Structure formats: C-alpha cells, structure tokens
Amino acid sequence: MERAAGHAAMSANPRAAADTAHMVAAVDLGSNSFHMIVARSAGRELHIVDRLKESVRLAAGLDERRRLTPEARDRALDTLARFGQRLRHLPPGRVRAVGTNTLRRARGVGDFLGDAEAALGHPIEIIYGAEEARLIYGGVAQDLGVERPRRLVADIGGGSTELIVGELATPELMESVSLGAVTHSQRYFAGGYIDKSSWRAAILDARVRLEPLAREYRRAGWDVAVGASGSIKAVQKVAQEAGWAAQAVTRDALERIGKALVKAGHIDRVKLSGLSDDRRPIFPGGTAVLAAIFESLGVEAMEVSDKALREGLLLDLLGRLEDHDVRADSVAAAAARYGVDRAHAERVAATAGRLFAQVPGWAGAPTAAPRMLDWAARLHEIGLAIAHKGYHKHGEYIVRQADLQGFSQTEQLVLAILLRLHRGKFRTDIAGDLPKPQRVPVLRLAILLRLAVLLHRGRDPEGAPPVHLETDGDRLRLSFDPGWLAAHPLTYADLLREAEALGQAGYELVIRDP
Incomplete structure (x- = not known):
C-alpha cells in the first residue's frame, strides 16, 4: 500500500x-x-x-x-x-x-x-563473476584519463576478487577469483588471531589461486594499476595515515602493515590509525589478498579509485535506457563467432516480434520479454556449429556456458531455455530452474519462437508469413491470409505436428484455414 x-x-x-x-x-x-x-x-x-x-x-x-x-x-x-x-x-x-x-x-x-x-x-x-568484473572496470574507467591507456583494475570484495586488464574504456582480460576479505579472514584469522605462520599461509594460498592467470596478466601489461572498493581503500587509508604511502598503495606499505598485524597478534590489539571498526574484523584477509596480488602480478604501486561496481551499474543502466545495450553486442558477437546465418535469423526474429506484438502481455512484460525473444531468435541456430542433430541442445549448452557480457545468470538461463525449446519435444520441466513467476512467461516465449522458426523452415528470403495470432490462456489460434496455407502445404503439415507436440504439454494450438 x-x-x-x-x-x-x-x-x-x-x-x-x-x-x-x-x-x-x-x-x-x-x-x-x-x-x-x-x-x-x-x-x-x-x-x-x-x-x-x-x-x-x-x-x-x-x-x-x-x-x-x-x-x-x-x-x-x-x-x-x-x-x-x-x-x-x-x-x-x-x-x-x-x-x-x-x-x-x-x-x-x-x-x-x-x-x-x-x-x-x-x-x-x-x-556472474566475469560480468561483475566488466561492470567494475566500467565504473573505475570513469576516473581515468587517456594519458595512461592500459589499466590493471583490482577489486577485493567480501567473497571474491576481480582482476581486469583493459585499454581505455574497453576491458580485455576479466577474471573473478574466489578470494575475499571475509572468506580469507574466516579461513586464516579465525577469532581474530594473527601470527607469522597464518599471515604467510594466507598470502601463499592467495598466490596459488592467482597463479593460473598471473602469466597472462603479466604478459598483457598495463600503464597504471588501480584498486577499487573497501578492502583496498582501507589499506590505502591506513598506509597514508601511518606515513608509509601517499595516494597509492605500495609494496613497502603492504609489508609494513603485515608486520604490524603479526606483531599485534590479534585484530583487537591492532593500533592502526584510519582502520574503522566495521572494517577491522576482515582487514587481515583483505590485506593478505592484496599482498598476494602485488607478489603474483609484480605490482609495485596501486592507485585507488572512488568508483567501482555501483558506478559501473549506473553507466550500464544508462546504456540500456538509451538503447546502447551491451547484451545486444554480446548476442551479435556470439552469432558471428559461431557462424549463424544472420539473414535467416533476422527473418525469424522479425516474425517472432510480430507474434509477440499481436498478443500483448501473454508472454511477459513488454519491457524485457521482446528483447529476450529477439536475442533467442538471433541465436537459435548457434548449435549448428557443433552438429545438426540435436542442435537445439548444443545451442542450449553453448549459451549456458558462454561468457555473454551484460547478462545476469537468470537472463542467460532464460536464453538457454528458449534455445532448447525452440524445436523438438516441448518439455515444460526445462523451465524448472527458473524462479516460479518466470516459468509460464518463458514457456510462452518459447512457443512464439517455435512458431516463428517453423514458419521460416523453408528459409525463403522473400516476404514474411502473413500470420495472425490470438491467445486465451493456454489456447492459441493461428490464422493466415486466404490461400497462404494451401500454397505452403509443408508448412501446414509442420503446424499440425506442432499442434500435437504442444498438446502433449497442455497447450492447444488451433490452426484456422480460411
């Protein structure tokens, strides 16, 4: 209310x-x-x-x-x-x-x-972690000029660490590692106790987890290293107030902080000016992870940005509002990478869009559902890059596992489900991994995609099928211009088989032949 x-x-x-x-x-x-x-x-x-x-x-x-x-x-x-x-x-x-x-x-x-x-x-x-890394880089890049174009950006969160190397505003390498200030503090400094052995063990463990990416990141190189978010900002503030560093975190400052933590023996006895009470319990874990980043990647000094994930989210949101959606770029890149027939996919997408427009509200909110339907249509044949047999299953696997920038986990799952259900048996249980409120709308989107794909099965580049759709709950009525079905007997036969397939899933498809 x-x-x-x-x-x-x-x-x-x-x-x-x-x-x-x-x-x-x-x-x-x-x-x-x-x-x-x-x-x-x-x-x-x-x-x-x-x-x-x-x-x-x-x-x-x-x-x-x-x-x-x-x-x-x-x-x-x-x-x-x-x-x-x-x-x-x-x-x-x-x-x-x-x-x-x-x-x-x-x-x-x-x-x-x-x-x-x-x-x-x-x-x-x-x-996903890679999407978090992309958004962090976008936020931090707002703070940087053009005089040092290549950047290493590090963000140590409570449960993960994101590392990105990019050129100006474009990220090139993005990784999310399960290293965080909270989790590392819990593992190595339980109860707040810190000694030389646990300190070195925490750094060594973090270096082991960073090792698989260290060589590639070092090879990529950067002009400036920048840290973001609470853990790195806390280290910089402590180092600055102690007089061990100025605006940047240095290797020497990290070593001094580590010695101060070990000497205190317990986080409650640590006397470091600038360390806030809410940051204190997780400060050792975050500092150890940062020390490992310096050692693994050969960082000597790291500047600190006031911007991070939140600012990246805002920029990305503005892009969506202004129709500059990175998700559309990701779909186009995936289609190109896997050799999708672009012209055919665009025809399917256009017909799917017309079907959606004829039944407003039936298959989800008009703010999001049409885009997901359009993107699924543009990728529906992506699985052909593996094999024709079962290509809808291959497509589902590719989309589930791919790094599609801009997509959340749920959005990527929706896309994968639409690809899986666009042909073959209409298995409603495939949508079981979705949040309950999304299941029916996604299944209905899948039906629209199935119909669009079926109507373009002949891959005729001329014209669009003159199809008209009405819905009433789980009942669909499909009609065409007079004479069209008679001129396309194979399509009519496919539609009759589709009515049978949907009927087994509890949907009724009525084909009206004027």
Missing part, C-alpha cells in the same frame, strides 16, 4: 515525476556490505545525489551447507527494506540491483530473492 501511495503522489505532482524521470539507482548486494547509489542523469553524465552503505556480512552468514542463516537473511532483508524506502518512487527499469559472489555460491536462494525483491521494490539479478 505504501508503494502504491507513493506512485500516486508522484503522478499527482508533475514536477516530482519529471525529476524522477531523470533519476537512476544501483544497488550492490555484496558479500560484506550492501551499497546503494542514486544519481541524476543528464545524457551520459551522472550527478550523485545519495549514497547508502550498510555492513551485512552476507558471506559470514553462510552455514556449512552454503545456505543463508536466518540471522544473515534478516540483516539483508532489513537493509533492503531501508533501501527500498529511498527507491520506492523510482519507476521500473531505472533501478538495477545485483547480487555477487555470496549469492552466486549460496544454495536455495530462490525464496530469499523473492522476499528481497519485495523488500527493495525492484528486481534483483545475480551476476
């Missing part, structure tokens, strides 16, 4: 509605802290108007079965409810909220995500 009242008040105030139309927000459900940032957009320029940060320690709230404890769940939902009060006036599509490493690792998060979205008032995506 409160959100509905807020929207009513906004619509009654034209000035407030106009202000809201230029507002965007990003929410980062990190493994240590939750962050919210609100900005006013002026073209591609962003002016930050509000920030909120709360320590949630989500990574510390996973039990031995990798499930969120009730206490961690409550902390998270309480924080999101407070964020939601600030964001309740923003319209759909102007808030992007993402979960990172801990929610990637956690089991049974479906119910939590439903409650979390209700508390926040906006959808929440869980993103």
Whole structure:
C-alpha cells in the first residue's frame, strides 16, 4: 500500500515525476556490505545525489551447507527494506540491483530473492563473476584519463576478487577469483588471531589461486594499476595515515602493515590509525589478498579509485535506457563467432516480434520479454556449429556456458531455455530452474519462437508469413491470409505436428484455414 501511495503522489505532482524521470539507482548486494547509489542523469553524465552503505556480512552468514542463516537473511532483508524506502518512487527499469559472489555460491536462494525483491521494490539479478568484473572496470574507467591507456583494475570484495586488464574504456582480460576479505579472514584469522605462520599461509594460498592467470596478466601489461572498493581503500587509508604511502598503495606499505598485524597478534590489539571498526574484523584477509596480488602480478604501486561496481551499474543502466545495450553486442558477437546465418535469423526474429506484438502481455512484460525473444531468435541456430542433430541442445549448452557480457545468470538461463525449446519435444520441466513467476512467461516465449522458426523452415528470403495470432490462456489460434496455407502445404503439415507436440504439454494450438 505504501508503494502504491507513493506512485500516486508522484503522478499527482508533475514536477516530482519529471525529476524522477531523470533519476537512476544501483544497488550492490555484496558479500560484506550492501551499497546503494542514486544519481541524476543528464545524457551520459551522472550527478550523485545519495549514497547508502550498510555492513551485512552476507558471506559470514553462510552455514556449512552454503545456505543463508536466518540471522544473515534478516540483516539483508532489513537493509533492503531501508533501501527500498529511498527507491520506492523510482519507476521500473531505472533501478538495477545485483547480487555477487555470496549469492552466486549460496544454495536455495530462490525464496530469499523473492522476499528481497519485495523488500527493495525492484528486481534483483545475480551476476556472474566475469560480468561483475566488466561492470567494475566500467565504473573505475570513469576516473581515468587517456594519458595512461592500459589499466590493471583490482577489486577485493567480501567473497571474491576481480582482476581486469583493459585499454581505455574497453576491458580485455576479466577474471573473478574466489578470494575475499571475509572468506580469507574466516579461513586464516579465525577469532581474530594473527601470527607469522597464518599471515604467510594466507598470502601463499592467495598466490596459488592467482597463479593460473598471473602469466597472462603479466604478459598483457598495463600503464597504471588501480584498486577499487573497501578492502583496498582501507589499506590505502591506513598506509597514508601511518606515513608509509601517499595516494597509492605500495609494496613497502603492504609489508609494513603485515608486520604490524603479526606483531599485534590479534585484530583487537591492532593500533592502526584510519582502520574503522566495521572494517577491522576482515582487514587481515583483505590485506593478505592484496599482498598476494602485488607478489603474483609484480605490482609495485596501486592507485585507488572512488568508483567501482555501483558506478559501473549506473553507466550500464544508462546504456540500456538509451538503447546502447551491451547484451545486444554480446548476442551479435556470439552469432558471428559461431557462424549463424544472420539473414535467416533476422527473418525469424522479425516474425517472432510480430507474434509477440499481436498478443500483448501473454508472454511477459513488454519491457524485457521482446528483447529476450529477439536475442533467442538471433541465436537459435548457434548449435549448428557443433552438429545438426540435436542442435537445439548444443545451442542450449553453448549459451549456458558462454561468457555473454551484460547478462545476469537468470537472463542467460532464460536464453538457454528458449534455445532448447525452440524445436523438438516441448518439455515444460526445462523451465524448472527458473524462479516460479518466470516459468509460464518463458514457456510462452518459447512457443512464439517455435512458431516463428517453423514458419521460416523453408528459409525463403522473400516476404514474411502473413500470420495472425490470438491467445486465451493456454489456447492459441493461428490464422493466415486466404490461400497462404494451401500454397505452403509443408508448412501446414509442420503446424499440425506442432499442434500435437504442444498438446502433449497442455497447450492447444488451433490452426484456422480460411
């Protein structure tokens, strides 16, 4: 009721509605802290108007079965409810909220995500590590000029570390490693105890995990190394206040901090000016990971950026709002890489789009569903790069495993399901991995894609099938211009078989032949 009242008040105030139309927000459900940032957009320029940060320690709230404890769940939902009060006036599509490493690792998060979205008032995506790295680089790149074009960007979060090498605004190498300030502190400095043995073991373990990528990153090279987010910023602040470094973290400063931690013996006895109380419990783990990055990659000094994932999310959101969606670029790149017949895919996509437009609301919200349908149509033959037999299964596998920039885990799963179901037996259980509210809309999108693919099976480059679709629940009525089906007997036969296949899944397809 409160959100509905807020929207009513906004619509009654034209000035407030106009202000809201230029507002965007990003929410980062990190493994240590939750962050919210609100900005006013002026073209591609962003002016930050509000920030909120709360320590949630989500990574510390996973039990031995990798499930969120009730206490961690409550902390998270309480924080999101407070964020939601600030964001309740923003319209759909102007808030992007993402979960990172801990929610990637956690089991049974479906119910939590439903409650979390209700508390926040906006959808929440869980993103892959590579996508997190891309967004971090985009955020940090805003801070950098052009005089040092090649950049190494490092971000140590609560549960993972992202490392990116890029040229100007374009990331080239992106990796997410399961190394975080919370998890590393839990593993090597349990109870807050620190000694020389545990300190060196923590660094050695981090170096072992970084070893598979160290050679490639060193070979790529960079003009400047930049650190982002809380752990690296905390190290820089401590080093600066101790007089061990100025604006950048240095190898010497890291060694001095390590010696101070070991000498104290326990985190509660550490006397380092600039170390905040909320950062203190996880400071040893984050510092050890940073020391390992310096040793593994040969870093001598690392500057620190105030921007990170949140700012990258805002930039990406602006791109989507302005129809510069990196997901479309990813789909085009995948189609080119696997040799998809572009002209044929575009014809299928056009017909699928027309079918969707004829039954508004039947197969999902018009803000997102048509794009997923379009992208699936453009990739529906990607599996042919492996083999014709079962190519829809090969396509599903490729899309599930591919690094598709811009896509969340759920979006990539939807795309894979659409490719799997675009031909063959219509197995509704394939959608079982999706959140429950998405299953029926995705199955209906798959039906539209099946019909579009079937209508273009002859691969005729001339014209578009004159098809007309009506729906009523699980009943579909398909009709054509007079004489068209008679002129296309093979298509008619395919449609009759399709009616039988859909009937076995509980859908009724009626083909009207004028």
